[in-house]
Amino acid sequence: MTFAQAPPTAAPPTPSADMAPYSIAYRVSAFTFQDGDGEPKPSRVDGELLAQEITGAWQERGLIGKAELAAPEAKWPGDHFYAFTFSGSQRNDSGFWPQGFNTLTLFLLPYSVTHHYDMVCVARNVLTGREYTATVRANDETWVTLPFLFALPFYEHGHSKELAVAADRLYEALAKQGAFD
Numbered sequence: 001m002t003f004a005q006a007p008p009t010a011a012p013p014t015p016s017a018d019m020a021p022y023s024i025a026y027r028v029s030a031f032t033f034q035d036g037d038g039e040p041k042p043s044r045v046d047g048e049l050l051a052q053e054i055t056g057a058w059q060e061r062g063l064i065g066k067a068e069l070a071a072p073e074a075k076w077p078g079d080h081f082y083a084f085t086f087s088g089s090q091r092n093d094s095g096f097w098p099q100g101f102n103t104l105t106l107f108l109l110p111y112s113v114t115h116h117y118d119m120v121c122v123a124r125n126v127l128t129g130r131e132y133t134a135t136v137r138a139n140d141e142t143w144v145t146l147p148f149l150f151a152l153p154f155y156e157h158g159h160s161k162e163l164a165v166a167a168d169r170l171y172e173a174l175a176k177q178g179a180f181d
Contacts, residue, residue: 001148004162005139013171015062016180023066025076026051026084034091043090044072050117050163051086057167081126082179088119102144110145115159121170123179134173138166 031047032040048069055067068077076083098111117138124131140162174180 002140002142002156002158004158004165005141006162006165012061013063013168013175016175021065022081023068023078024055024064024082024084025068025070025078025080026055026086027070027072027074028086029072030087032089034089036093036096040089040091046090047086047088050088050090050119051084053160053163054086054119054121054167054170055084057164058171060164061168063171076126083124083126085122085124086119087122088117090118091116107144107146110143110148113142113144115140115142117163117166119166119170121174123174125179130178132174132177132179134170134177136166136170136173138162 028044028047028051031043031050033043033046034040052067052069055064058064059067068080070077070083092113092115094111094113098109101109102111118135119138120133120135122131122133140159142159
């Protein structure tokens, strides 16, 4: 079961009349994943999943029309007014001993994994060439235990809430710089 760590924003951002109906293109340029104290490893898949969740939250809020993923090295697809590049990292922290005791007790003794997300988003206005940069940090916590098995349909609810708040903060930071005007 995952729980959000950030307090919800007061109100979602107001959609830009110039931007809301249009589609965007996005890609992930550099993203790393780190488990505990291990070495960070490049992980485009984890970065693409987070970028997809952020752009999905923007779509749900009516901030953008559609989001199209572009390969890191490929030419930008289609006709878009904005091209977004995401980069950053994800670090998961959990204790070795709590995980071991969880396994020894057949998943009855719970343990937690704290996920730390650091995202950088660069929005480039394709027509003018101007770039706007925003960063966001987010954290959520997942508890692993057998009794939570019954909550399986809702286990990512906290993660979705956390990333929706992060998406709102990214959009607001870009809008304050003049993006989407």
